């Protein structure tokens with residue numbers, strides 16, 4: 001099939017590459033010329049495990065090409081995926097500007113039938129807005145061309161996006177049109193072989209399903225963080241509680257890890273957007289508001305814990321391991337590390353930071369500053385620091401020689417925002433350990 005994907009961010013690029021991989025002819029379009037030039041040179045602008053190889057192979061095989069030209073992008077696809085960003089507006093509502101710009105461009109350039117697929121995360125009712133925008137653009141041209149719009153929300157996780165796209169649990173398509181169902185079935189057929197993962201439903205149900213999924217996962221995280229706050233005050237180790245409740249199959253182990261809060265480009269904005277949708281409907285979403293409030297507070301917990309242990313942080317040097325909002329990505333959007341570093345700078349502290357993939361993103365975000373040292377590796381980050389904070393649970397941070405670490409840190413303090421370590425192991429090496437939801441009072445020396 002001939003497919004065009006608008007937007008070459010995490011979702012668009014992975015979707016485009018994976019669709020080319022199974023033999024479709026794919027054009028990826030972006031309005032960012034630098035990004036397209038990079039892709040045309042064979043460079044991958046984002047870090048996503050496994051993506052570079054797929055991009056390279058399919059470009060070489062002539063199944064994947066990149067363009068900034070809208071007319072060419074519209075002409076070369078029979079199915080047009082919209083995978084552009086939907087950032088939050090000032091009040092948290094999803095900003096549909098980019099989605100509707102693509103819809104307008106499609107209406108301005110289409111010459112025959114097109115199936116338009118909303119892959120971006122968009123509020124209920126967006127497919128109707130896309131339809132209206134395309135119709136209006138066609139009207140202004142004084143032409144009539146048939147088209148359909150369906151919803152196909154994306155459930156991939158950064159860091160495992162290829163795996164999720166190719167072997168995900170479900171492929172949701174919002175449409176009640178039989179021709180659209182058959183086109184989408186054909187498009188996804190190579191990824192739908194073992195058992196039928198395609199779920200057809202109404203467009204509005206598909207749009208809501210995406211928000212409901214992210215809001216549910218965010219709720220699990222905030223719930224666990226709330227229990228962690230209680231555990232700290234009750235001198236209980238939350239890790240015991242996590243194991244205790246996770247073993248119940250009705251609860252399960254996924255997404256109940258306490259930590260320094262969720263970040264990234266999806267959960268924070270999607271929870272806020274769903275809240276706004278509810279308010280626009282005259283319904284006060286008490287639970288969603290609480291999920292968001294707990295997370296905002298939790299993202300401040302690392303700074304609070306450092307202050308409790310060290311007092312005034314002015315003049316202190318804090319090593320930070322992990323900048324990305326989660327492992328296996330270079331994405332720092334809404335990352336807890338940012339909340340921590342910004343609070344530390346505000347307090348007059350210096351930061352020595354290291355992340356295996358997000359160093360250039362950190363440089364892009366914060367530039368050169370005297371109170372930030374971007375370390376070449378995790379060892380350099382702790383040299384001469386007073387304390388160490390773990391913000392992201394990268395595998396490489398799991399195994400540490402704590403005796404060596406104790407020799408590096410002046411205040412001998414480790415704040416473990418992801419509960420990576422056994423507190424006893426640090427105590428034995430003469431380190432003070434503060435985790436999240438762990439009985440810190442008993443463990444602090």
Ligand SMILES: NC(=O)c1ccc[n+]([C@@H]2O[C@H](COP(=O)([O-])OP(=O)(O)OC[C@H]3O[C@@H](n4cnc5c(N)ncnc54)[C@H](O)[C@@H]3O)[C@@H](O)[C@H]2O)c1
Pocket residue numbers: 006007008009010011012029030031032035083084085086098101102119120121122154155156157158265266
């Ligand atoms: N990142 C994720 O893990 C993830 C997972 C599931 C769903 N989503 C959703 O998918 C959508 C895209 O997310 P992302 O993280 O890939 O975004 P992103 O910000 O990484 O990329 C968006 C891209 O769209 C491009 N763009 C903007 N306007 C355009 C236009 N008119 N034509 C062509 N390209 C245009 C931008 O230049 C940018 O490269 C969002 O709605 C997001 O909520 C994201």
